[in-house]
Amino acid sequence: MFDSDLMVNVVPVQSFSDETLAKEWIKNKREPFILKNFDYGPCLQKWNAEYMMEKVNNKTVKIHVSSKSEMDFINKNFLYRTLPFKELIKRASQNKQTDFFIDENEKYYLRSLGADDRKDVADIQKDYPELSNEIRYPPLFELENFFSSVFRISSAGLRLWTHYDIMDNILIQINGKKRVVLFPPSDVDNLYMKGDKSQVLEIDNPDLSKYPLFAHAKKYECILEAGDVIFIPSLWLHNVISVSFSIGVNVFWKHLDDEFYEKKDVYGNKDLVAAQKAFLFADKAINELNRLPLHYKEFYIKRVIQKFQKNLDDE
């Protein structure tokens, strides 16, 4: 497989400046897009490293620390540590560290959490009151469906693994640049999933002997500049690399009725209740079939898959 074969599957993410059009896309098209030129308020001018260090006092944050550019959640090649918010910003905004946990080139990632990270969802308005009136969200969702708002602060060059979330989501880029690569839900068979994450880490240089189907995955791709917001529809897989020191905020909201979401899901990434039940039934079905000799099991797994496929075909 050559690079050029992989390139065939790259689609640039659409961008536009019209909020009404953006809302239409969310409702009807459900594909990623970038909305440009929205007025987010003072955060766009103000939120740089110096300002954040000065403004946010007395807060400690749980962070990811990684000596590798490609963070790997499945094999945990990073550390969880705690730092004062100020210190996180200082370190994440510079490329070489004098104080470090692993080595001088280590990188930092903050996904902000609620006050009690097991019970509370992240909400910048509550968790960072000193910054709360400096950001305004674009009117792309109904306020009653709001779920959480999350800081995404990252060192230059750090990549967040490919994953999906179950809620609709906008990612607002406030400072610095990010490259975002997305894969449609229909490509989930090509992404070697483990839970909500893909095992293919090096998406630009994948090991195709290990992950041959990845070559067929369709990539939607864009660079998010400060002042851009991208819509990441639920179930679209996404991989995010910070091209420079980067401050972003993402907002999740519920696109379905409350009852479909797991109640205790503070991160907004647990599979929908119906899907969790289906996985449990699948485990039970597998246990049953495991009691049979292999050739019966193979035959009946195919028959069960046919049943699921027929259900989809009848839709």
Ligand SMILES: O=C(O)CCC(=O)C(=O)O
């Ligand atoms: O910007 C990032 O680092 C990750 C964003 C993300 O995963 C999201 O908005 O759902």
Ligand SMILES: [Fe+2]
């Ligand atoms: Fe995400």
